[in-house]
Structures are given as C-alpha cells and as structure tokens.
Amino acid sequence: MEEIPVKVAVRIRPLLSKEILHNHQVCVRVVPNTQQILIGKDRVFTFDYVFGKAASQDDVYSNCIKPLLVSLIEGYNATVFAYGQTGSGKTYTIGGGHVGMLCASVADEEKGIIPRAIQELFQIISENHNTDFNVTVSYIEVYKEDLRDLLELETNVKDIHIREDEKGNTVLVGAKENQVESADEVMSLLEAGSAARHTSTTQMNEHSSRSHAIFTITICQQRDKNSSAAESTTARSIQMITSKFHFVDLAGSERVTKTGNTGERFKESIQINSGLLALGNVISALADPKRKNAHVPYRDAKITRILKDSLGGNAKTVMITCISPSTSDFDESLNSLKYANRARNIKNKPIVNYNPDWDRMDEMELEIKALREALQNQQSSRVSRISQVSQDWGQEKSKIRALEEQLAQFQLECYNHRHCTEEAFSLFHELKVMSGLAKSQKNRLESWLCMAEEIRSETASIPGTDDAISSGREEPHHITILQLKRELKKCQV
Structure with a gap:
C-alpha cells in the first residue's frame, strides 16, 4: 500500500x-x-x-x-x-x-x-x-x-x-x-x-x-x-x-x-x-x-x-x-x-x-456463464450430430432395403432362368436320342450340349451360386437360355 x-x-x-x-x-x-x-x-x-x-x-x-x-x-x-x-x-x-x-x-x-x-x-x-x-x-x-x-x-x-x-x-x-x-x-x-x-x-x-x-x-x-x-x-x-x-x-x-x-x-x-x-x-x-x-x-x-x-x-x-x-x-x-x-x-x-470480493464474484459469474454456454453448445452440437446420424442412418436403411429387394428380385429371376435352363438341358438330351434329325442338326445340338455342360460346371464351382448369382455370371446363362430356346423352335419346325 x-x-x-x-x-x-x-x-x-x-x-x-x-x-x-x-x-x-x-x-x-x-x-x-x-x-x-x-x-x-x-x-x-x-x-x-x-x-x-x-x-x-x-x-x-x-x-x-x-x-x-x-x-x-x-x-x-x-x-x-x-x-x-x-x-x-x-x-x-x-x-x-x-x-x-x-x-x-x-x-x-x-x-x-x-x-x-x-x-x-x-x-x-x-x-x-x-x-x-x-x-x-x-x-x-x-x-x-x-x-x-x-x-x-x-x-x-x-x-x-x-x-x-x-x-x-x-x-x-x-x-x-x-x-x-x-x-x-x-x-x-x-x-x-x-x-x-x-x-x-x-x-x-x-x-x-x-x-x-x-x-x-x-x-x-x-x-x-x-x-x-x-x-x-x-x-x-x-x-x-x-x-x-x-x-x-x-x-x-x-x-x-x-x-x-x-x-x-x-x-x-x-x-x-x-x-x-x-x-x-x-x-x-x-x-x-x-x-x-x-x-x-x-x-x-x-x-x-x-x-x-x-x-x-x-x-x-x-x-x-x-x-x-x-x-x-x-x-x-x-x-x-x-x-x-x-x-x-x-x-x-x-x-x-x-470490494475485491466483487471482482472474484464477477469472475465466478463469468466462469459459470462460460461453462453454461459451453455446455449448451456441446448439447446443441450433440443433438445436431445425433440428428445428422439418424438422418444418414435412415437414408442408409432405405438404400439397404432397396438393395435387398433388388437382390431378391435378381435371385428370383436367376432361379427362374436356371430352372428354364435345366428344363431345356433335359429336353436337348431327349432330342439327342431321337431319330429324324439331320446330321447338321445333331452336330449343332451336340455342340450346344457341350457348351451348356461347361457353363453348368463353371457355375457349380463358384461358392454361393445357389444363393446369390453375380451379374457377371448371370449374363452367359441368360444368353445360353435364349440360344437354346431358338434352337428348340428350329428343331420343332
């Protein structure tokens, strides 16, 4: 002093x-x-x-x-x-x-x-x-x-x-x-x-x-x-x-x-x-x-x-x-x-x-106010993040649901295609032993049967093909079925 x-x-x-x-x-x-x-x-x-x-x-x-x-x-x-x-x-x-x-x-x-x-x-x-x-x-x-x-x-x-x-x-x-x-x-x-x-x-x-x-x-x-x-x-x-x-x-x-x-x-x-x-x-x-x-x-x-x-x-x-x-x-x-x-x-x-105590009280009030603001900002940020995560999760769920539906549709289509292929394959085997086919037709039929057999072997060797067929593997099957259908119609003529 x-x-x-x-x-x-x-x-x-x-x-x-x-x-x-x-x-x-x-x-x-x-x-x-x-x-x-x-x-x-x-x-x-x-x-x-x-x-x-x-x-x-x-x-x-x-x-x-x-x-x-x-x-x-x-x-x-x-x-x-x-x-x-x-x-x-x-x-x-x-x-x-x-x-x-x-x-x-x-x-x-x-x-x-x-x-x-x-x-x-x-x-x-x-x-x-x-x-x-x-x-x-x-x-x-x-x-x-x-x-x-x-x-x-x-x-x-x-x-x-x-x-x-x-x-x-x-x-x-x-x-x-x-x-x-x-x-x-x-x-x-x-x-x-x-x-x-x-x-x-x-x-x-x-x-x-x-x-x-x-x-x-x-x-x-x-x-x-x-x-x-x-x-x-x-x-x-x-x-x-x-x-x-x-x-x-x-x-x-x-x-x-x-x-x-x-x-x-x-x-x-x-x-x-x-x-x-x-x-x-x-x-x-x-x-x-x-x-x-x-x-x-x-x-x-x-x-x-x-x-x-x-x-x-x-x-x-x-x-x-x-x-x-x-x-x-x-x-x-x-x-x-x-x-x-x-x-x-x-x-x-x-x-x-x-009174120096007034300064301390002011400091404490400011500190409390700052802490309240920080807590409020943190809560607001937390609510905002939760809202954003919830929104993102909702969008992801919608995407997953759409993909699941699309997968189910593809699996159903794949199953139908495979069923048709198997039916066609059995039919071609029956046609093979039938008489009345020209030699060229028999050769073509034999060729398609060999190709179909190879495709069946390749598909069977891929894990999970019974549950999910990739789009890259579905395309040969799809082409083969169309070709078999065309050949069947020709034979019937």
Whole structure:
C-alpha cells in the first residue's frame, strides 16, 4: 500500500480596509518564483502550494482541488480542509459560507472550492456514459462538541453517532444523506445548510463561523470494467466503487482579547480552541517520526474522530492554511504556519474503494456463464450430430432395403432362368436320342450340349451360386437360355 503525504497549501489574504486604515504593516510575503513563505525577517517555510494576495479562487481550485476531484472519480476518498485564525479567509476559500456568498448572483470568479467542485463533478458525470453514478450529499456541523445535521434540523443531536465500519473507515450514523441529480440541487442544499449553520459577528469577523462544518459528497459508481466495446456482452463485468469527498470548514482559532467575546460567544471560543488543539495534537502525533507507533489522540474531539481517515488514513488530503498578513496577527500567523508545516509530514494510505470480493464474484459469474454456454453448445452440437446420424442412418436403411429387394428380385429371376435352363438341358438330351434329325442338326445340338455342360460346371464351382448369382455370371446363362430356346423352335419346325 503506497503512502502519500498530506498536501499543504498556504493562502495569504490581502490586508483588509480597516487594517489599511489603521496603518497595519505586512509581515508575511511569498518568496518570488518559489513555494516558500517568509514571515517576519528570517523565518521561511516551504509548502506544496503557496498563494499570495493576488491569487484568484480559480488558482486555488485548479492547483489544489482539481486533482482531488480526479482521484474521487477514480475511487479514492478525498478531503480538503481550511485552517487558520478567525477572519483569515477560510470560509471564503472553501466556498461554504453564508448564503450571500453562495447565491447565483455571486460572480463566477468569486465562487469558492465547493461550488466549483460541484459544477465540475456533474460535468464529468454527464460526459461519462459508460458509468452509472449515484450521488448523495450530507452536511454536518460540530457545534460545542455536538453533531448537528444541517440538512435535517429536526434530527436530535443524540441520534448522530461516529462509528467505524468493518474496514475501519469512519462513518456518521444517523446523518441524513440526500440523493441529488444535478449541481443546482446540490447548491440548493448547500445554501440551506449554510443558512442553518451557527455564525456570529465578532470584533474580527462579521460572519464568524462558530462551528466546524463538514460537507460530504458521496458517489457510488457502477462501472463496466471492459474498455473495449467490441468485446462480447457475455464477457462484461460490473465494478462497484464508492468514494467520498469531505469539504471541511474549520472554525477559526480565537484570542478573547481580539474577538472581544463574552458570555455564549466566549463558551463557543473555548470549544473551538479545544477542538483545534485536539486537531493539532493529532497532527503532531502523526507528523513526528519518533512517535510512529505512539497513540494518536483521535478521540479527544469530535472533529478529529471525523477526520481520522483524512489524517493518516484512507484518503487523499489537502490542507489549506489561510493566514493574515497583518503585523497585528503575527503570532497567530506564525502558529498557523508551524501547524501547516507539521501537517506536511503526515502520510496517508489511500486505496481505491471497491470490494475485491466483487471482482472474484464477477469472475465466478463469468466462469459459470462460460461453462453454461459451453455446455449448451456441446448439447446443441450433440443433438445436431445425433440428428445428422439418424438422418444418414435412415437414408442408409432405405438404400439397404432397396438393395435387398433388388437382390431378391435378381435371385428370383436367376432361379427362374436356371430352372428354364435345366428344363431345356433335359429336353436337348431327349432330342439327342431321337431319330429324324439331320446330321447338321445333331452336330449343332451336340455342340450346344457341350457348351451348356461347361457353363453348368463353371457355375457349380463358384461358392454361393445357389444363393446369390453375380451379374457377371448371370449374363452367359441368360444368353445360353435364349440360344437354346431358338434352337428348340428350329428343331420343332
């Protein structure tokens, strides 16, 4: 099983208007022509992708997310999650924010990762005619360590549980999964879920996310494994593949001194920071080669349990760290970069999500089908041969019957001829002793008697002449009888 590292991207937002107004300076810069970031005077970090303040939404999507979408269609699980302090641009980047950012009036270039991925996914589905797709979506938020279904608000938080299936994959039991047929349908559900998400205004962010949100697209494919259309339909084999794409918008890390949160907002901040601390501990445990076999504290928080497959498990994962360039956020930005740098050392083990038993079942079904066809062909051939033999035997029987009848007729004729010959032979013997015949007649009669005697001797010496007389032997007899009949008539005259 091949191990691949978690890909890490860093996006630096531009200075906000109020930061410019208060004369904040830039403390984070992209090193030109590299994938490196310089923070402060001398701290340099290298990442898989680096996006400066001029980077567009399409730049982020094309470089980071499009390869994940390709992997999703191939059957791999995929995850993208955005991390950073509150107000650093996570929700804007991920594209799962408040309804105003999702509506149709938003310019295409401003749309985030989720809307772009949804649009391209259904474009791929419409172009792939040899595969049947079944697409479902779910939308969950982790609010103060409770799981809440954003697509079915009436679901009790106690009815949603995190479990592991027989293969060790993390699943959410009790969360509603909506089957969808189009990108517009998915966007409608995303908007409805985002409207129900816990958000609030703080001193740092007008639309601050107060929960971690996980939007999941699940696709089930029924794929024909035979690529050649010329192959016989009897050799077709269907492959079932199910894969998931998690879009995770993490709530931002917060400092009370900056957010000014009190009361309920303060309690939310504690829960948010607690979940992010648990996530940091998981990343540290997975990224440290010295702790390769050490315990990984996935169970310390709900968000880390949900992301278990995405961090060190069966998924291709991209982490997008969003940071502020302002000097006032230097400490938070530095911590975020350290956080992201550790994540680069995490190794995942993604595999194509299909059951190998299905292939074996397909092979067995094909083998059974081939054996049935061979048996059927053999039976058909056997019946055909029997029919042909029966037909040939019938024709041979008819020929034998005709030959037997012909033989019987010849035997009867032969018998009659021999009888006549014997009668004529006896008669000529009687004539021989009679007086009144001329000398020439006697000589001729004597000559014919000698010839007849010779023929009788020759015939008697041939085996089986009493039962069957060949046509070659019948002809002299036949000629002799005619000649004797002629001579008899002459004598009678």
